[in-house]
Amino acid sequence: MNKTILIIQREYLTRVKNKRFVLTTILMPLLIVALIAGSTYLSIKGKDEHKIAVIDSNGFFKGNIKNSKEILFEFPESVDTSNYLNKGFTDIIVIPKFDGTEKTSYILRSKKRISIMTEEAIAERINTAIEDNMLQNAGIDKMQLDSIHSQSRFAELKAVEESESGGNAKESNAALSYGIGFGSGMLIYITMFIYGAMVMRGVMEEKTNRIAEVMVSSVKPFQLMSGKIIGIGAVGLTQFLMWIVLIIGLFTAAQAFIPHDVMEQVKNLQQANSQMPGGSMSVVKAGDAAQQIYKVQHTFSTANWPVIIGLFVFYFLGGYLFYAALFAAVGSVVNEDPQDAQSLMLPITMPIIFSFIIMTNAVQDPSTPIAVWASIIPFSSPMVMMARIAYGIPGTVPYWQLAASMLSLVGGFIFTTWLSGKIYRTGILMYGKKVSWKEMGKWAFRRN
Amino acid sequence: MNPILELHNLKKYYATQKAVDNISFSINKGSIFGLLGPNGAGKTTLLRMITGIFYPDSGSIRFDGKTFDPLNDIIKIGYMPEERGLYKKMKIGEQALYLAQLKGLSKSDAMEKIRYWFKRLEMESWWNKKVEDLSKGMSQKLQFVTTVLHEPKLIILDEPFSGLDPLNANLIKDEIYGLSQRGSTIIFSTHRMEQVEEICDHIVLMNLGQKILDGTVSEIKQQFKENKFGIKLNEVPGNINSPAFDIADQKANALTVKIKDGFRSNDVLQYFLQQNLTIESFNEILPSLNEIFINLVEGTNATTRAFQPVNAQ
Numbered sequence: 166m167n168k169t170i171l172i173i174q175r176e177y178l179t180r181v182k183n184k185r186f187v188l189t190t191i192l193m194p195l196l197i198v199a200l201i202a203g204s205t206y207l208s209i210k211g212k213d214e215h216k217i218a219v220i221d222s223n224g225f226f227k228g229n230i231k232n233s234k235e236i237l238f239e240f241p242e243s244v245d246t247s248n249y250l251n252k253g254f255t256d257i258i259v260i261p262k263f264d265g266t267e268k269t270s271y272i273l274r275s276k277k278r279i280s281i282m283t284e285e286a287i288a289e290r291i292n293t294a295i296e297d298n299m300l301q302n303a304g305i306d307k308m309q310l311d312s313i314h315s316q317s318r319f320a321e322l323k324a325v326e327e328s329e330s331g332g333n334a335k336e337s338n339a340a341l342s343y344g345i346g347f348g349s350g351m352l353i354y355i356t357m358f359i360y361g362a363m364v365m366r367g368v369m370e371e372k373t374n375r376i377a378e379v380m381v382s383s384v385k386p387f388q389l390m391s392g393k394i395i396g397i398g399a400v401g402l403t404q405f406l407m408w409i410v411l412i413i414g415l416f417t418a419a420q421a422f423i424p425h426d427v428m429e430q431v432k433n434l435q436q437a438n439s440q441m442p443g444g445s446m447s448v449v450k451a452g453d454a455a456q457q458i459y460k461v462q463h464t465f466s467t468a469n470w471p472v473i474i475g476l477f478v479f480y481f482l483g484g485y486l487f488y489a490a491l492f493a494a495v496g497s498v499v500n501e502d503p504q505d506a507q508s509l510m511l512p513i514t515m516p517i518i519f520s521f522i523i524m525t526n527a528v529q530d531p532s533t534p535i536a537v538w539a540s541i542i543p544f545s546s547p548m549v550m551m552a553r554i555a556y557g558i559p560g561t562v563p564y565w566q567l568a569a570s571m572l573s574l575v576g577g578f579i580f581t582t583w584l585s586g587k588i589y590r591t592g593i594l595m596y597g598k599k600v601s602w603k604e605m606g607k608w609a610f611r612r613n
Numbered sequence: 614m615n616p617i618l619e620l621h622n623l624k625k626y627y628a629t630q631k632a633v634d635n636i637s638f639s640i641n642k643g644s645i646f647g648l649l650g651p652n653g654a655g656k657t658t659l660l661r662m663i664t665g666i667f668y669p670d671s672g673s674i675r676f677d678g679k680t681f682d683p684l685n686d687i688i689k690i691g692y693m694p695e696e697r698g699l700y701k702k703m704k705i706g707e708q709a710l711y712l713a714q715l716k717g718l719s720k721s722d723a724m725e726k727i728r729y730w731f732k733r734l735e736m737e738s739w740w741n742k743k744v745e746d747l748s749k750g751m752s753q754k755l756q757f758v759t760t761v762l763h764e765p766k767l768i769i770l771d772e773p774f775s776g777l778d779p780l781n782a783n784l785i786k787d788e789i790y791g792l793s794q795r796g797s798t799i800i801f802s803t804h805r806m807e808q809v810e811e812i813c814d815h816i817v818l819m820n821l822g823q824k825i826l827d828g829t830v831s832e833i834k835q836q837f838k839e840n841k842f843g844i845k846l847n848e849v850p851g852n853i854n855s856p857a858f859d860i861a862d863q864k865a866n867a868l869t870v871k872i873k874d875g876f877r878s879n880d881v882l883q884y885f886l887q888q889n890l891t892i893e894s895f896n897e898i899l900p901s902l903n904e905i906f907i908n909l910v911e912g913t914n915a916t917t918r919a920f921q922p923v924n925a926q
Contacts, residue, residue: 171714179703375698379756382664382692383715385684594666596696 169388169395176367176396181403190404194411215283217273218244218254222262230294236286246274258287338467345468346528346555349477350548353484354521357547360401360485361492361513365506367393368496368593377593386590390497391582394489398482405481423458430455431462468555476554479571484547486578488513494585497592498600505599520545528552531561541570543577584609615678617642617767617798618663623672625658632658633669634822640800640815645793647813648802649902651910655822656802657695660769663800664692677766688717691765695772695802697756699744706740709759716763723762730758734784749776757785761792768792769800774808786812806903816902820910834899837908840872841898842881847891855884869898 180186216237219226227240241252249257256275273279273287300310368390371377380389420428434455491513499506523545527536531553540550540562550570553562591608592600616639625633632655640646650656661667663674665683674681677689699708706727713723731737734754744752753776761768770789774782789812793799801813809816810830818826826833845867853860857880862869870881878897885892900908 168715171711175711179700370700374701375694375696376700377698378666378694378696379692379698379712379759380715381666382690382694383687383712594661 168384169392172384172389172392173396173399176393177399177403180363180397180400186400186404190407191411194408194415198412198415215255215279215287216253217287218249218252218257220245220257220259222260225298226260226291226294229297231290236283236290238290249274250276258291260291338464341464341468342555342557343528344555345473346531346552347525349473349551349555350521350524350528353477353481353547353551354517354524356401356481357484357488357517358514360397361488363397363400364394364489365492365496365499365510367397368493368589369499369506372497372499372593373501381593386593387586389593390490390493390586390589394486394493394582398485398489401481401485402478405478423454427455427458431459434459435462469557472558473554477551480547480551480574483543483571483574483578487543487547487574487581488517490578490582490585494588494592494605497589498595498605500597500599516544520548524548524552528555531556537566541566541573543574546570546574587611615642616640616675617677618800619675620663621673621675623659623662623674624670625655625662625667626670631655631822633662635672636819636822636824637672638817638824638827640798642798643793643796644814645789645799645801645812647809647816648800648819649804649806649809649816649826649906650819651804654819656819657771659819660692660694660771660800660802663767664690664769688763689766690769691716691760691763691767692769693756693760693771693773695775697771699752699756699759701743701745703744704740705736705742705744705747705755708744709755709762712759713762716765718763726762726764727758730762734758734788750778750781753777754781754785757788761788761797765797767798767800769802771802772805773801774803774805804906806901806906810902818906818909825909826905830902833902833905837900837905838897839900842870842872842878842895843898844868844870844881844885844895845893846885847893850888850890855881857881857884866893 214235214237216239219230219238219240221227221240226238230238232238239254241254244252244254244257246257246259256273256279258271258273260271261269271291273284279287297310301307305313371380371389377389384392492510495506495509495513499509520539523535523539527533527539527549530536536549536553539545540553550562550567554567556562558564558567587609588605592605619639621637623633623636624631634655636655636659648656648659658667662669663681665681665687676682676686703711709727709731710720710723713727714720718726728737731739736751736754736758739747739751739755744755747755757770757773760770768789773785773789777785789799789801801809803809813830815829816826816833817824828836841861847866849863849866849868856873857876858870858872860868861871872878872881878895882892882895
């Protein structure tokens with residue numbers, strides 16, 4: 166059997182069989198789902214309930230201010246700032262007399278600090294009440310006002326992307342693009358570090374265990390290095406695949422908990438919308454829950470998943486191969502001292518971190534010159550290109566940019582692998598000597 | 614006898630030193646060859662060229678009658694380097710199998726040979742242990758097995774007995790003899806002279822990257838003999854005065870004599886016979902390899918060479 170395949174096999178199997186691998190692979194998606202579910206739950210349930218006593222000198226708030234479950238306004242008699250806590254209120258607002266022509270401030274006293282969100286909500290309610298009062302004074306009666314309120318919330322922004330070929334315009338969603346771009350860029354960033362460091366540690370292990378010389382008397386150093394890089398890359402892909410399967414499985418399982426009639430309504434919404442693209446949702450009768458589920462599903466369906474996933478795999482592998490080779494070279498020149506590794510890693514980690522920063526900007530504004538160039542240069546392209554791709558091909562990322570980026574990444578990892586192979590070959594058999602950058606350069610560019 | 618390995622004018626220069634400087638010798642098939650030299654003499658560099666890890670700067674290597682082709686000939690060589698090790702987290706059986714497959718054995722062949730060797734060296738119960746659980750001596754045994762498992766034509770052992778207790782050292786020594794008898798050639802690199810004297814047929818001594826001695830152990834001893842003889846008498850006369858020899862050393866009734874040029878050992882015997890003394894034993898004293906080694910290497914800057922500053926040249 167081919168020796169490189171044997172090495173790949175060993176590198177892959179020893180890691181995949183490891184208990185830690187199984188644990189992280191299973192726990193990671195559970196952790197992510199738990200994190201999302203937990204934070205959603207907290208944001209819904211975690212709100213403080215406020216029962217606010219209003220001391221209203223003007224007298225027009227009663228009946229005009231909107232109450233909700235979390236914020237309840239009451240207009241009690243004989244309550245003042247000294248006794249509102251005893252009377253069962255959590256906060257008290259004192260509104261001074263004013264005629265509505267100048268800015269006034271009202272004072273909110275509370276038992277405990279209130280959150281910014283609550284503060285904003287209270288201010289908005291009060292201002293709405295004042296606005297309503299002014300409108301009524303201007304001659305609009307209460308009925309008219311209520312019907313305006315209920316109808317004016319119907320506008321819904323639907324961004325549509327012009328397609329260049331003149332075909333059907335495609336619905337786009339900036340929030341989703343942002344999420345996908347940031348998510349995939351982040352994922353590549355994290356995995357580059359995780360798997361790159363794994364390669365480096367593997368090489369260091371071989372060197373410090375003194376097995377390197379035994380190995381290179383059977384295989385070429387380049388086979389040893391590339392076998393390790395490919396083996397660990399396969400571990401990474403396996404992990405991704407298992408995560409995708411697990412996440413899909415979890416969501417399918419979650420759907421089973423949605424009541425049957427809600428799902429029926431979601432289906433109706435889907436059908437209605439496919440007959441009438443861009444049509445209003447209110448045509449079909451559906452409950453709130455069904456509308457929400459349909460919205461999420463519909464938003465997700467606007468992304469071009471096969472292209473995004475395909476390119477993600479490409480950029481993950483390309484970026485991994487590009488940096489893993491460099492990490493292997495560093496691992497091969499490090500001696501027993503882990504401090505050496507720290508300082509030698511710096512020139513590799515710096516561009517990764519720098520790319521991450523560019524990525525966070527590119528995901529907000531995918532067409533700036535720096536984002537375009539960073540998505541073509543192989544040092545940063547895996548992260549930055551993923552951030553841009555989510556905004557659409559060829560709308561945001563023209564085909565020529567994508568092609569240039571992919572080609573330069575392939576060329577880039579071939580170059581780093583060649584370069585690292587030369588450093589690795591000498592470094593792996595050097596003991597007890599601190600290697601300088603100059604020497605590494607010499608090894609890399611000398612002949613044979 | 615055909616040589617298995619011929620080296621012609623091998624050179625490997627590093628930036629700061631001539632690690633291997635114009636070395637030529639050949640090794641006969643089936644022999645046990647000793648490559649000797651102080652630390653930093655260039656032995657490891659030379660062995661790395663023979664195992665295809667390094668390319669020589671110039672010179673040529675012939676292996677088994679043909680120009681050495683590292684890619685294909687490497688499976689006919691088993692190399693146990695001085696800097697050796699194993700994957701600590703791997704099970705012993707898997708490790709042996711992996712290394713054997715890398716040497717080109719099929720899985721079933723490899724399993725068969727591993728079983729044979731594990732049984733032979735009483736390692737059968739180790740199969741599922743991890744390397745990190747082994748003692749130094751045990752892992753040394755495993756290392757030896759993985760080196761010879763694929764029945765290489767040429768076995769290169771760099772300090773094979775370091776870390777072994779006398780019992781295990783003997784066990785390995787017997788295996789080395791056995792392998793040699795079955796046709797393998799063994800290169801044995803060490804600076805432990807007593808082992809070399811005991812085991813090796815043929816030696817080469819290196820110092821400062823150059824070959825300074827080449828020959829069989831007895832040839833070399835003859836070459837460096839100082840015409841010393843040991844003689845044991847029933848009593849030692851008070852005054853010994855002979856034109857044929859000087860007394861080099863005396864311990865009780867045992868004398869060490871050095872024969873002067875132009876005389877023979879018979880002249881010594883004749884002298885004592887004439888004195889009517891009883892000769893209990895008489896034998897030639899050959900220098901040990903250790904003495905020859907020290908004599909040749911001392912005085913050169915061999916021991917300091919390893920610590921030379923980098924900017925020496």
